[in-house]
Amino acid sequence: MIVTIDGPAGSGKSTAAKLLAEKLGFFHLDTGAIYRSIAYIAKKKGILWDNEEGVADIAGSLDIDFRVENGTRKVYANGEDVTELIRLPEISTGSSDVAKLKKVREALVDVQRRFAESRNIVAEGRDMGTVIFPYADIKFYLDASIEIRAKRRQLELRLKGIEADFDKVLEDARKRDLQDSKRDVAPLRMAEDAILINTDNIGIDEMVELLYAEVKKRWK
Ligand code: DC
Numbered sequence: 541m542i543v544t545i546d547g548p549a550g551s552g553k554s555t556a557a558k559l560l561a562e563k564l565g566f567f568h569l570d571t572g573a574i575y576r577s578i579a580y581i582a583k584k585k586g587i588l589w590d591n592e593e594g595v596a597d598i599a600g601s602l603d604i605d606f607r608v609e610n611g612t613r614k615v616y617a618n619g620e621d622v623t624e625l626i627r628l629p630e631i632s633t634g635s636s637d638v639a640k641l642k643k644v645r646e647a648l649v650d651v652q653r654r655f656a657e658s659r660n661i662v663a664e665g666r667d668m669g670t671v672i673f674p675y676a677d678i679k680f681y682l683d684a685s686i687e688i689r690a691k692r693r694q695l696e697l698r699l700k701g702i703e704a705d706f707d708k709v710l711e712d713a714r715k716r717d718l719q720d721s722k723r724d725v726a727p728l729r730m731a732e733d734a735i736l737i738n739t740d741n742i743g744i745d746e747m748v749e750l751l752y753a754e755v756k757k758r759w760k
Contacts, residue, residue, distance in 0.1 A: 541566070541660045541759055542675075544668035545751075547682035548717055548728060549632075550689025552739040552747060556682060557664035558613070559748045564662065564755060567606075569655045570615070571665035571672070572635065574604055574648060576626035577617035579634030589637035596643035602651065627700070629712070636716045639666075640723045666720055669731035678758055679734035680751060688740050689713055 543566065547553040554570065561568035578599050579589060587594040605616040614623045625631070638644055652672045655661060663672065669679035684692075690710040697704045721728040730736060735754060739747055 541677045541755075542656050542673050543660075543662045543751075543755055544673050544676045544679045544731075544734075545662065545664045545682060546666055546668050546670070546680070546728070546730065546734070548666075548684075548689065548720065549713060550692045551682040551684050552692070552744065553664050553682045555744055556680075556739075556747050556751060557662050559744070560751050560755070561662040563748065563752055564660065564759075566660040566662050567655065568613070569652065569661050569663040570606065571648075571652055571663065571668065573606075573615045573626060574602070574651070575635040575639045575644075576631050577604060577615065577622055578602060578644065579631050579638045580622055580626050581617060582638065583631070583634060589634045590641075592641045592643050595638050595641055596647050599638075599644045599647035599651075604651070624700075629697070629702070629704070632716065633712070636719050640719065640725070642725045645671075645725050666728040667726040669734050670729060671726045674731070678755055679731050680754070681730040681734040681736050682739050682747075683736065684739045686710065686713055686717065 545553045545557045558568055578595060581598050582589055582595050587598065589595065603618050607614045607616060614621055615626065616622065649672065656673065669676055687710065690706065690713045693713060694704055694706055694709045737747065737750065
């Protein structure tokens with residue numbers, strides 16, 4: 541079974557996808573972590589984020605692995621533990637830059653689909669329901685106001701010991717939204733057959749229950 545969750549940054553989709561996957565016993569595919577890892581590797585190699593050929597080469601040869609170690613989810617890219625490194629604000633910007641590139645997205649289609657071979661997954665990203673898994677069994681689209689999303693991002697950074705100015709976080713969120721939804725290839729948009737959930741006023745437990753109930757309706 542394939543469950544997709546798309547939505548903008550801060551919509552709650554990462555937390556929802558993680559908890560829903562745990563509750564269902566499904567594999568959690570965090571595709572944002574793939575774009576983030578590519579941006580991280582490019583930076584490390586000195587390849588500019590707008591160098592389409594150079595970044596596509598990285599995407600084409602990327603070895604990405606999601607593991608659980610002592611109960612903690614880890615992301616390995618080309619053998620390196622990048623779990624924390626890919627969450628830095630600078631890499632957020634870079635991931636949105638590399639995600640615009642057609643050749644990069646093309647190189648990643650099969651990489652992402654392979655994760656769904658012979659297992660149940662909850663796939664999280666921007667184009668899961670529209671491009672990567674248009675035939676998914678159930679699609680969700682999570683959304684929230686930009687202020688709430690920026691607040692969540694600021695809190696997330698604070699928990700990591702990074703004190704960020706709210707206006708700056710808001711501005712970054714606005715820019716990234718614009719870039720993610722206005723790009724030519726696979727822009728962020730809701731699939732026609734997705735279930736839309738606004739997460740402004742619901743807590744995480746309620747949200748997960750809601751998603752779980754919808755999945756259960758279809759999964760016997
Ligand atoms: O979900 P996230 O913030 O970790 O995603 C990082 C960036 O990657 C985001 O700016 C958009 C991009 N992305 C994408 O274009 N398509 C996906 N399926 C997942 C992420």
